Amino acid sequence: MSTHRFCDGFLRRDFLRIGALTGVGLNLPGYLRLAQAGEIAPSSRGRSAIFIRLGGGPSHMDTFDLKPDAPDTHRGEFKPIKTNAPGVEICEHLPKLAQCADKFAIIRGVSHTLGAHRLGTDYLTTGNRPLPSLSFPCYGSVVAHEMSSDPDLPPFVAVPNQDFDATGYLGVEYGPFNTGSTPKPGRAIELRGLSLRDGVTLADVDRRYDMLRKFDTAFGPAAKQDKLLAGLDEFSQRAYAMLRSDRAREAFDLSKESPAITQMFNDSGFAQSCLLASRLVESGVRFVTVNYGGWDTHSDNFTRLKTRNLPELDAGLAGLFNALAAKGLLDSTTVFATGEFGRTPKVNGRAGRDHYPRAMFCLMAGGGVQGGRVVGASDAKGEGPLHDAISPDDVAASFYHSMGINPAKEFHTPSGRPVMIVRYGTVLKDLFA
């Protein structure tokens, strides 16, 4: 093995060791070590997470940070309503969420400066302001790297993947397993590489694996001694376990869900994605990304929100919180929902709102996060933070904290540069205690 040292005197071998000790390590050194050492006990706090990406950038002023006293030019059409959490008000078009506001916390006055979709998304998906010289891993990749998972289940699933879940310096082995599409009610969903399609049956898989065992013998006993060959064999077995696993198959099959849970969701793609996410987490998947776009409302903001986005968000998220609670999973699952930025407080000439990173909101629930709370605040017209700004880095640090992962933990990039999981964030204490 190479014994090259990194910039800071760190031995590459140590790097591999650290990468492996703490995580599921779907890469080779991680896997082998894990196989020897046994799994690492999961932390006491949140042990799974659901990340909901509201692509396009939802308007904070029309959802969770209404300004009824702002001037006409800013206020917008919607009125606030009371929730079941004392003193917390949200938009009138989110009645179901209002009824379970005790289950989630609202973070207001989150602020940054990147007003382009891609940059904002990279920032909010990694907790690190994008750099040209270094690409950061998304939350799911870090979780897959840091936490162990069962051998017959994918640790990280994206519903569906939209190419935003960058694995950055951690490498592709920590990327998500992708569902090919958004789930539909009562149906099983296909997972790239794991679903059996085009008439392939389990019997076919068994027969082929039998054949493979017969012909994959060229290296003889060397296969056990050589690290690469031993690793390939390990992965072959894990792939087989996944392909064969009833648990994995059933986790992706919405028809197997109990009616009591199913009825908490409507038939929209987003609600069904949330239902799937709750099922996956229940089966033991560590991290699920749900993508729900359509928030880029440069024109016709109010009609679009009122008729489509808000009712769907309301039904899906409320369903998710209630389902997780009913399954007893809310304490062990962190739910984190965010867009890439907020939208201009001032309504534009087309009844729309444009990109606005200076003020936005995030939602967080479960994993020790105290529901029914508002943390942070924006100013009177929703144009920026009222007091101290909360940065995306702070929100990210809080998210990792809820997962029992130290956000200040240091990784090493493949070229040896030391870098913390979240470089600048501070945990928002008010979310927890």
Add this chain to the structure above:
Amino acid sequence: MRRGVCLRGAVVGLLLLWLQVGFVRADEPLPASERFAKLDSPAPVSFRRDVIPMFARIGCSGRACHGSFQGKGGFRFSLFGYDFKADHEALTAGEKPRVNLADPDESLVIQKPTLMVKHEGKQKIREDSWEYNVLYRWIKDGAKNDADEVGQLDRLEVQPAEILFDSSTEPVQLRVLAHWSDGSVADVTELTRFRTNDESVADVSETGQVTTVGPGDTHIVAFYDNGVTPIPIIRPVSDQFGPKFPKTPAPTQVDRLVLDKLAKLGEIPAPVCTDEQFIRRVSLDLTGTLPPPQRIVDFINDKDTHKRAKLIDELLDTPAYAAYWTTRLCDITGNNPKFMGEKTYRSQISEQWYDWLYKRVAANEPYDKIVEGIVLATSRDPDEDYAQFATNMSATLRKDHPADFADRAYLPHYWTRDNMKKPDEKALSFAYAFLGVRLQCAQCHKHPFDQWSKQDFEQFQAFFENLKYGLDKGDKEIYDDLRDKAVAAADNAKNDKKDQKKEAEKMLTEAVRDGKVIGWKELYIDQPRQLDAKHLAKLKDADKKKYAGRVITPKLLGGEEVVADQYPDPRVALMQWLREPENPYFAAAIVNRIWANHFGAGIVEPADDLNLANPPSNKPLMDYLTKQFVAHGYDLKWLQREILNSDTYQRSWQTNPTNRLDDRNFARASIRRLPAEVVADAIKQACASDQDAASCYSDLDDRAIGPKLNTGYNGGKTGDSYLVSLFGKPARETNCDCERSADPTLLQTIYMRNDQDMLRVIDMKRGFLGSLDPEAEKRALAQRRYEQELKQHERKMARLKELGRLDEAPAAPAPPPRRELNLDPIITQIFLRTVSREPTAQETSDARQSIEAAASPIDGLRDLLWAMLNTKEFITNH
């Protein structure tokens, strides 16, 4: 290594020599603990020679302590301590100086490490120690910074220069001598940091005592000032070393040099591999291509004793060879459409980049010539004016009879990337691509494992400061004019500015396609205003900050300063330096990368990390190949032949107890996962029709190493780009060979086992399986019809049985004829296509049995093809 000294430096050096010669001419240099044994020892204390190295040695300037960029406890050292000015200021200046000249014992820098006052970093120095004496004396003598006065470190000598733990395994004490440019020699053993490159072989104490831990070889490295000296440590792995090493044929110089090292270690090399193994290995390594079945059979049957050398020659002449190595050069130079400075035509620019390199690799142009075309590039070829350049560049993108960009003299695209705008970015990329040196560390602090200081970096980046991408004075008008003309036909009625711009871009694209000339931004040398020295000095004094970066003299890495006015384009001096036979990096970097491609590890490993503390595992081998490569006129094909014709390359992967654990001395072939593009191509090729498989060395259109798929890659998740990114194709975004990953992952295995794309390739129309049974569809239809008839028949029979009228039973339908295939030759084909060898008799019979048990022969063969593609034998080169 050559160390140039500018004239001024030499004068200062001589002066100092004369000044100091009186009191440093001790016959036997004393160690620091003796020199500073007493508080009133006569030896002078030097900030640079004693104080700073001592802090580094104790660990004060490490990253976890005061070397951290935030400092610790309000006090910061430069990381790894080579920024004498900053460190001196940190100690002596500011509101709270760390030294107290009047009363040295009141100095924080003494009170903290001795724990006279609270120190988070615990006690580092005892009060009765020589370290204390050094600090006390330095402060008492005025706490001066003598960094410039004491001259440069010439050489860091370590005694002994090599340690062999063969007869004895007793620990060995190292002694380190610093040779300064003033001629003085100091024993700096106690001021030196040591480290081992492999603690499973040897360990070294803080005081420089080396102990052997296990068999094998590594280096112990000594660090002092900017000196870095590694010394080899060897402990044989068996008793068959030295004279007892078995006699082994060494047909080439490469073999002789490798065996020399193996003999020292007592490591027995593996035997030379079989012909089947050889043709697969060399074809994959040299051309990224699986050998076609017929070629394998022909090769095995060939009786020519020189057939391996002939095969190498044959492969070197294939388009696949050029495509594979062009791909690697595109990796190293960073050909990624995402970053092209010219946005509208980014994918065409990326393809031009590929084509330009391809043409030269295919023609076997000398490596230094290829690099020269990149290093000295401007957008205009020599003698072109702007208008001609615009005309010629536009011609490369027209639809009809486009001009070939590859015919142009230069490849400016390397420099015009978005991620190459700043001089420091250019310096990092240049050092990575053409020197195999990682300068990143020195951008912010002294390189921890090499000689490079922050100043070295700044001087190196000065080579690139007047290289601009844009429009030179006077050309803006022509540019605008050409663009305006080209879009003159455009209907600019729209008012929306954005739309207008978009529309204009579209018009431009069409105009270029139709053969019109448009303006282009260009890469050019911006001539700086000439300032005389006096003027410059004035400016410098007036505004130190602003001009701090301006007056830096370009200096070659480890070489001389370059006088700027001799070189309007300082890159010319850089290119000359690359070509000097003694250049320690340029030739070595490419030699090492090519070696790494063939052995899974470089002679220096990682292959792009040539640094003093990371010495080659076999220095004579590295030196031989590098020197000969230069002597042969940077002939890449010569280098390939020299490596591939050796027994060393042709060894089997079979291990023996002496070489099993070694991966740095090339005593056997290492088993490696195929590179991403090669996996993609190999899967397709294994499943392709005989005809397509036969043209694999020449038909590049569909190849992942070919021009289309190679450069069109932009990290997407569909089609082939999902596959290649999954298997670690580099995104070409960062300056590191490590971007290309050869690690296996679970997702890769799942792809091979069950991904739709994978299963579809196995079954592709006009592929191998399809060709076995052209009437498969008809047959499937007949089979379905038969199954239906059979069901009907069964129902009828059941009814008749109920009625007790079985005597009326009609005859059962006859199954459609089963297509019988002559299985054995097909089984052989599948083995040749996937693992490039014929099956054993046992394998043939096992396969035949399985296939015969399947629903149809095609189903059985599909399973066999799937199984073979999923073997470790397929996915690795061995």
